[in-house]
Every structure is written in C-alpha cells, then in structure tokens.
Amino acid sequence: MANYIRLSENKRRLRKKNYKEMIANVKPRVDDTSPKLNIREALRAPNLRDDCNAFERIRRINNELLRNVNMVSRIGGQLNTFRDKMPTVARSRVPYMVLQKRLLEKDNEKFGQLLKTIGTTLDTHVDPHLLRRVKKDSVEFVVPAQILAKYSQLQMPPYSxxxxxxxxxxxxxxxxxxxxxxxxxxxxxxxxxxxxxxxxxxxxxxxxxxxxxxxxxxxxxxxxxxxxxxxxxxxxxxxxxxxxxxxxxxxxxxxxxxxxxxxxxxxxxxxxxxxxxxxxxxxxxxxxxxxxxxxxxxxxxxxxxxxxxxxxxxxxxxxxxxxxxxxxx
Structure with a gap:
C-alpha cells in the first residue's frame, strides 16, 4: 500500500490504462461456442426399430396378461394344478404313410400290367359316328382336258x-x-x-x-x-x-x-x-x-x-x- 501511495498520478493512470487493455484483450481458454445438434441423435432414429420391437413385445405380454386375468375371473380363481395322468405323446404318422405309399405303388404296377393286356376289342360304348375317321380325298384326280390339249404331240404315260x-x-x-x-x-x-x-x-x-x-x-x-x-x-x-x-x-x-x-x-x-x-x-x-x-x-x-x-x-x-x-x- 505504501508503494502504491508513492506512485505519481501519471503512473497510476498509465497502469490503469494498461490493465484495461489487458482485460480487453484477454482470450478464454475454454470453448464457449454452442455444440452442433445431431438430428439423428436427437430423434433417436437408430433406436426406432428397437423401440417398435419393445412396444410390440410389451403389447403381447399385456394381451396375454389380460387373457389370464379374464380366465381367472371366470373360473373364480380355482385352478387344478395337479395331474393324475401323464400326458400322452402323439405317435408319428410317417411309417403309416410310407406303408400306404408302397401299397399304392403295387396297385399301380398291377393296373399297368393289366392295361398292357387289353386289346382293341374292348367295348368303349362310343357311338360309331363319334369315332375319328380317316380323311380321304373326296375329289378324284382328273387330268384337265385343256392342259392335255397343249401336249397332244407328246406321248403321254399311262393315266395311273x-x-x-x-x-x-x-x-x-x-x-x-x-x-x-x-x-x-x-x-x-x-x-x-x-x-x-x-x-x-x-x-x-x-x-x-x-x-x-x-x-x-x-x-x-x-x-x-x-x-x-x-x-x-x-x-x-x-x-x-x-x-x-x-x-x-x-x-x-x-x-x-x-x-x-x-x-x-x-x-x-x-x-x-x-x-x-x-x-x-x-x-x-x-x-x-x-x-x-x-x-x-x-x-x-x-x-x-x-x-x-x-x-x-x-x-x-x-x-x-x-x-x-x-x-x-
């Protein structure tokens, strides 16, 4: 304090001026700018699928819970949890289906052998007019006379x-x-x-x-x-x-x-x-x-x-x- 009092008026003003300039030019070491906002993070876009799956899982659990509550309310809460008989296990139908397939193959084989022995004398009960007929040339071949007249000087072969x-x-x-x-x-x-x-x-x-x-x-x-x-x-x-x-x-x-x-x-x-x-x-x-x-x-x-x-x-x-x-x- 004694040294401060001893300073002249001009020195005090000069120091005060320097102090103000120093304060004005001070730069903070901490970054005070606002951070950039990431829209994906703000909207939680990557987690929307997980949120939907979680919502669907909770909905199924609630529905199952409501069904159980409804059942309990209808039966009055009396449930028989003791079973005197062991649950029966259904037998597989695969061996039975394989056996049926083999029998069907044998029947088809016998039927095929029977078809080979059938002749053309089998009565199909079809009317004769419905059977397919072989088309024949209804127009008989006749050599045009005006054509033959042009070759009268030639010796023609037999008509056949x-x-x-x-x-x-x-x-x-x-x-x-x-x-x-x-x-x-x-x-x-x-x-x-x-x-x-x-x-x-x-x-x-x-x-x-x-x-x-x-x-x-x-x-x-x-x-x-x-x-x-x-x-x-x-x-x-x-x-x-x-x-x-x-x-x-x-x-x-x-x-x-x-x-x-x-x-x-x-x-x-x-x-x-x-x-x-x-x-x-x-x-x-x-x-x-x-x-x-x-x-x-x-x-x-x-x-x-x-x-x-x-x-x-x-x-x-x-x-x-x-x-x-x-x-x-």
Whole structure:
C-alpha cells in the first residue's frame, strides 16, 4: 500500500490504462461456442426399430396378461394344478404313410400290367359316328382336258402315272431360330399351272437344298414371303415362262403363288413366291398359283406372331431346316 501511495498520478493512470487493455484483450481458454445438434441423435432414429420391437413385445405380454386375468375371473380363481395322468405323446404318422405309399405303388404296377393286356376289342360304348375317321380325298384326280390339249404331240404315260407327274408332293420343315421348331408343311404342286417353277421346286427338294429357300417377310393374316434361289444352269427366263392361271385359284389358305412383276428377281436367279394365310380370291387372275398346302396349315398360323403387320419384318428369324419329296400313290 505504501508503494502504491508513492506512485505519481501519471503512473497510476498509465497502469490503469494498461490493465484495461489487458482485460480487453484477454482470450478464454475454454470453448464457449454452442455444440452442433445431431438430428439423428436427437430423434433417436437408430433406436426406432428397437423401440417398435419393445412396444410390440410389451403389447403381447399385456394381451396375454389380460387373457389370464379374464380366465381367472371366470373360473373364480380355482385352478387344478395337479395331474393324475401323464400326458400322452402323439405317435408319428410317417411309417403309416410310407406303408400306404408302397401299397399304392403295387396297385399301380398291377393296373399297368393289366392295361398292357387289353386289346382293341374292348367295348368303349362310343357311338360309331363319334369315332375319328380317316380323311380321304373326296375329289378324284382328273387330268384337265385343256392342259392335255397343249401336249397332244407328246406321248403321254399311262393315266395311273399322271398323278405322280402332274401332282408332286413336297414337304418343308420350318424352324424359328433360337426358339423352337415350327413344324412341317406338306405341299402339293400343280405342274399344269407352271411347269418350270414346279420343276425348280422338285429339283431343290430332290437334292435337299434347304439353304436355297429363304423366308423374307411375314404379314400376319395375309401371306408369307419366301424366295427360291436357282442355280445358274436352271435359270428361268421371264419371257419364256409357261403358265396357266386357270389351273388353280386362291380359294384355300396355304396357296403358293408368284407374280410375273418380279422379273428382276428371276433375272438374278431368284424366284419370289408367297404362301397365303387365308383365302385371297382377289388374287385370282393376277398371280400364278402353283401349289397348295395339304397338311400343316396350323404351322403357318403359329408363325404369324413372328411377323409385323405393316412392314412384314420378322421379329424372329424363320429358316427352312429340311425339304424333300414325298411318294404319292
């Protein structure tokens, strides 16, 4: 205190000023800023699942407790906890089921042996008119007189052999690439309609040149466009082609026909033809029909899903897997 009194007035003011500046510039060592709030911790998001499970467990316990209280209130609290007899344990049905299975297998085996001994004389009590009948060709083959008149200078074979010559039968096996076999078409060709075209098909089927028949387009509900590649030696000249539009009409589905308008394709050793998917009578007199599908028309119907209606573009590639000739009677 004595030293303080001895200080002059100026020194006291100077010390006081320095003290105030020191107080003003003091920085606390403790971080007094507010902490950041974590929303996940505040809402306890990670523990919501545990809270729900705990709530569900407590609810089940309370329900069980209420049921027990209700039972006690109904019976007046009198419970018989003493059992004179031991609880019986249910026997397993597995051995019995295995035995039944073995007996059933023996019965099926005996029944199968019995079916093998049954002949065709078994009376099925089915009326004869309901039995399936073999379809026969109701139209007798007759050689058109106007066709034979054009070949009067030739020595014709016996009438019994004309059917094989004028009505060859071929087959075409179709396959949807990457999916499944489509099936087989049996086609009867009409030689009097266009001899050169029928001969080209017979040659291709005789040598099994399946790669020479290509499927280009498919118009659902109309027709299937195909192309027959011809060797150079068997080239058909458009100006020398012989045909007769009166031989066959487009009155049946599965009619094979071609148009003389595609002469450019013929000059390039390619015959463009089509298979109709329905009767197209409007084409009578406009296109040359030379064949008709005799069996397998459902194969054409099943392939309609792989063609586009407007452009005819194939959604799945259709190829001819095999071709050949069939013997006719």
């Amino acid at each position: 052999q004309l059917r094989r010559l004028l009505r060859p039968v071929i087959f075409l096996d179709f396959y949807v690439k990457g999916l499944r076999p489509a099936g087989r078409l049996t086609v009867q060709l009409y030689t009097e309609a266009c001899p050169q075209v029928v001969l080209a098909f017979v040659r291709a089927c005789h040598y099994r040149d399946k790669n020479n028949i290509l499927v280009n387009r498919l118009f659902p509900g109309l027709w299937l466009d195909c192309c027959l590649q011809l060797p150079e030696a068997q080239k058909i000249k458009p100006e020398r082609i012989e045909y007769d539009m009166r031989a066959l009409d487009h009155n049946l589905p599965g009619t094979l026909s071609f148009s003389l308008d595609h002469q450019d394709a013929l000059r390039q050793n390619a015959l463009r033809f089509s298979m109709s998917l329905k009767p197209l009578r409007v084409l009578n007199g406009k296109r040359i029909a030379f064949g008709v599908v005799r069996s397998g028309i459902k194969v054409l119907d099943s392939m309609q899903v792989f063609g586009m209606k407007k452009s005819g573009k194939l959604t799945k590639e259709i190829i001819v897997s095999d071709i050949g000739l069939l013997a006719t009677k």
